[in-house]
Amino acid sequence: MVKKPVNLTLNDSPRAAFADPGQNLLDFLRREIGDLSPKFGCGQGTCGACTVTIDGQTQLSCLVLAETVDGKEVRTASGLANGATLDPLQDAFMDHFAAQCGYCTPGMLVSARTLLDRNPRPTRDEVIEAISGNLCRCTGYEPIITAILSVAEGRARA
Amino acid sequence: MTTLETYPTMEDAARAMGADATFLGGGTVVMRAVNEGVATPRLIRVTDPGLAHISTVGEILRLGASVTMADVLAHRDLAFLHPVARQIGGPQVRNMATVAGNLFAEHPYGDFATALLALGAQVTVTGQGGARSVDEVLRDRDRAGLVSAVEIPRPRDVRSFGFRKVSRVKPKGVSVLCIAAYLPRESGRIRGARVAFGAMGPTPLRSSGAERALEGQMLDTATAEGAAAAATEGLSPATDQIATEWYRREVAGVHLKRLLTEMERG
Numbered sequence: 001m002v003k004k005p006v007n008l009t010l011n012d013s014p015r016a017a018f019a020d021p022g023q024n025l026l027d028f029l030r031r032e033i034g035d036l037s038p039k040f041g042c043g044q045g046t047c048g049a050c051t052v053t054i055d056g057q058t059q060l061s062c063l064v065l066a067e068t069v070d071g072k073e074v075r076t077a078s079g080l081a082n083g084a085t086l087d088p089l090q091d092a093f094m095d096h097f098a099a100q101c102g103y104c105t106p107g108m109l110v111s112a113r114t115l116l117d118r119n120p121r122p123t124r125d126e127v128i129e130a131i132s133g134n135l136c137r138c139t140g141y142e143p144i145i146t147a148i149l150s151v152a153e154g155r156a157r158a
Numbered sequence: 159m160t161t162l163e164t165y166p167t168m169e170d171a172a173r174a175m176g177a178d179a180t181f182l183g184g185g186t187v188v189m190r191a192v193n194e195g196v197a198t199p200r201l202i203r204v205t206d207p208g209l210a211h212i213s214t215v216g217e218i219l220r221l222g223a224s225v226t227m228a229d230v231l232a233h234r235d236l237a238f239l240h241p242v243a244r245q246i247g248g249p250q251v252r253n254m255a256t257v258a259g260n261l262f263a264e265h266p267y268g269d270f271a272t273a274l275l276a277l278g279a280q281v282t283v284t285g286q287g288g289a290r291s292v293d294e295v296l297r298d299r300d301r302a303g304l305v306s307a308v309e310i311p312r313p314r315d316v317r318s319f320g321f322r323k324v325s326r327v328k329p330k331g332v333s334v335l336c337i338a339a340y341l342p343r344e345s346g347r348i349r350g351a352r353v354a355f356g357a358m359g360p361t362p363l364r365s366s367g368a369e370r371a372l373e374g375q376m377l378d379t380a381t382a383e384g385a386a387a388a389a390t391e392g393l394s395p396a397t398d399q400i401a402t403e404w405y406r407r408e409v410a411g412v413h414l415k416r417l418l419t420e421m422e423r424g
Contacts, residue, residue: 133248
């Protein structure tokens with residue numbers, strides 16, 4: 001079993017570790033790198049709990065082979081906060097009770113941040129579309145949608 | 159244990175393929191098997207950036223094998239395919255899933271392939287001269303070879319193409335069924351009708367009954383009803399977690415009629 005070296009930029013920091021053959025990016029981030037923010041939900045690309053961005057695009061880390069991100073830029077929910085300063089989205093999720101069990105939250109945050117970076121003033125429908133690949137079994141989505149809209153540019157900051 | 163082999167070109171990959179290997183495209187299908195531990199021992203991928211290109215040659219739209227659903231949505235010339243690509247997966251899946259991969263996605267997936275089938279698209283297979291029809295590739299997917307590009311004849315009138323996906327969950331849900339219809343018209347009459355159903359058989363299939371009912375007719379309520387009545391001819395739906403075979407047969411005509419009514423209104 002030959003491990004392969006993987007060099008990537010994770011949340012702006014250069015990181016390197018060895019990936020096992022067949023190891024997906026989610027497992028690699030959690031076990032080899034130690035970033036526990038992406039979650040394992042289904043392992044088949046249905047739930048979105050493992051959502052990360054690769055070179056700026058949201059992807060499902062459970063459906064990406066770890067060795068294929070060599071040289072790429074990966075972002076996860078753990079890169080959202082700057083020290084003790086949370087991303088406004090994280091504050092908004094707390095203020096609007098958008099996290100109950102919290103398991104979908106990191107993936108939701110990555111999808112929401114990617115939306116707002118591209119489209120700072122999304123409509124409600126655009127928010128719904130942007131998080132349609134992230135399942136939440138607790139909230140019924142309304143608090144999450146409200147939280148994301150509250151951060152949208154031109155509205156009161158959460 | 160699954161090992162990944164990376165090749166610069168499709169030709170190199172085609173030579174390396176074998177019964178113990180699977181081609182890795184966007185990963186949305188193959189990686190599920192890897193995660194479940196049931197993948198082939200070898201995975202093969204190609205890094206040729208040319209495979210991600212979309213080009214227009216005359217009236218032919220050429221999509222490289224690794225063009226994603228998101229790429230389709232970002233391309234203005236492909237606007238008639240946006241309603242199809244938009245309804246596949248969620249945003250993350252659309253950033254990953256490829257046009258060529260959709261031809262090989264198992265039931266109930268393959269919405270994009272259903273559209274390609276209705277549009278009479280041609281498939282370029284590595285190492286094989288000339289293009290093959292999507293019909294032919296879908297009939298024998300296991301021995302199709304490595305698809306390097308898909309070529310879609312641009313509809314002369316984009317209103318002659320219609321697509322409808324039926325799913326229980328919105329906006330992201332698996333197909334109960336989907337329908338793609340290409341109904342070019344000459345002096346108001348349909349010439350060369352192609353109607354394809356997704357999730358109504360092991361692969362996307364054409365409805366011979368609907369096509370016969372539409373051919374040579376004006377697209378009106380009576381024609382739509384005739385096509386709806388014959389919709390399931392040529393189809394062989396299965397029972398799965400999404401719907402039963404009975405249900406799929408019952409609603410196929412209803413949804414075809416709705417699609418045709420929408421297309422009639424333009």
